[in-house]
Amino acid sequence: MTEAVAASEAGAQRWRAVAVLVFGACVIGLSPILVRLTETGPAAGGFWRLAFAMPLLAIMTRRTSGPLGRPSRIAVIAGVMFALDLGFWHYGIKYTSVTNATVLSNLTPVVVTAFAWIFLKQRPRGLFLLAVAVAVAGAWMMALGKTSGGRILNQPLGDALSATTALWYALYFLAISEGRKTEGASRLMFWSSIVGMPLMLISALLLGEPILPTGSSGWAACVGLGLMHVAGQGSIAWAMGRLPTATASVVVLVQPVVAAWLGWLLFAEALGPLQAAGAAVALGGVVLAQWASRPKAQPA
Template identity: 40%
Template sequence: MTNPDRSLPAPRTWTGPLMVLIGGVAIGFAPIGMRLGLGDLGPQAIAFWRYTFALPFLLALVFIIQRRPPARPNRFVFIAGTLFTLDMALWHWGLTLTTVSNATFIVNLGNVLVGFGAWYFLKQRPAPVWFAAAALAVLGAAALSLGGDSGGKGDLRGDLLAFGAAIMVSGYMLASNVARRTLGGIETIFWLTCVEVCVAGLIVAASGERFFPETLAGFRAPFSLALIAQIGGQAMIVSGLGRTSPALAGLLVLVQPVVAAAVSWRLFDEPLSGVQTGGALIILCAVWLAQRGRKPQVAVD
């Protein structure tokens, strides 16, 4: 007689981390799209339209996947959406005051802080191997961000803004993880995007940037970001958070700067130095090491 337990499929504990990893790859195209769109819109306006264009697609996906209207959001959706939007705003502001390398390195520290935040606030102690992976990730991020031309003079004000962005992104990951406990992935990202549209609109108004480009062609970059970074990137990450610990997710999304650097190399003819190439490889090793020590998560669909 066949053992009924053996006939059951094994839990797919790899699906959540894979979704987060794919989302991190997609998010890696965000700075590329931002750079391509700066001739038509300011950075805050590009972010606003990225969220706005994504919203109707996400609502349609909710009805297609869930076959019902989106469930009522919980308070952690509002916290996560606000933190993510502030992260983007502080990151863009910091880039105007300090070097790109400094800002990139500092903001990526937020992905490492997620593990410590989950340990302190959610009582989720990372696996021992995570600490080694986190140390490698910091080393790799430093080499990738600081190993090339600094592109200007650092400024403490910009560095502090980038550090603020790092705090915001770690809070966003933690709050999104908690929000996913009572909501499906697609409806969570829908409500997150609703919050981001509102907060980003206020930021654009406060910054003095214009909302509309001079021609319709100016919408190409934010529309592409809506499809790739918001729907393909952020939505995949948030969905994967229902099956992935925040600590592991924080390190997996560090594939983002590696993708951005590789695309910039080909698209903008910006080759990486030997130190930067080594940093990218170290980050990939850290990502591999982190997922080796992952703990299975209870799936939240």
């Protein structure tokens, strides 16, 4: 009876972590919209995202973990990977559609699953690999489908930058997953943001970007990026301390669906039939991944 209760509690905790992860992924789905509205350069938008997140992250870290201390090696690595992730992704958002930029940057399950399998000894089940294939196939359908309307400056370049983002995002995922074994989510978020913030500012200056928003709406978008970073990325980091790395990387594929809907609503980037079907397939892969990664039943 005691083992049954423990198993039930473990299952409830797992699904709570999944719910928090889905919430975080949906919040992060807002980021490409806000990046378009910042009135700054792509890298500068990443700088303001981290800068406005810092006060809240510092308060959260002190309340949950005490003094801020010094950054761990894994937090520094996560910060560098996140800066590369933001830089490539924000430029992808500039040149291609919101949907394509978000879909291609979230094709991380292939990289994450391979790394977790080889280096972290988290061997996936065969059904989980099938779920990854289904989710990625759906994401590719969304990317290859034709987007009508909106403002597309250079889709091949934007798609290439967004696809490269998947590598940096995967390495960030793995760093956060490893760091969560010894550190709290807020501390990892704080120090990785501290590391990434000057890298984003230096990149913006070297690329000759406009650093300051030109109006109140741009400043509001920058503040919104900071709040989104704390709520969205913080939720993802918290959940990753309670879920397998490969599972978490597939669940966040709900981001492209949110981004696609907002891109259509705000920027008139209408989805074609192939993209709509791809969204359904990607979500089906997410559901299948959750079912495949459930803990095996223990014999009585």
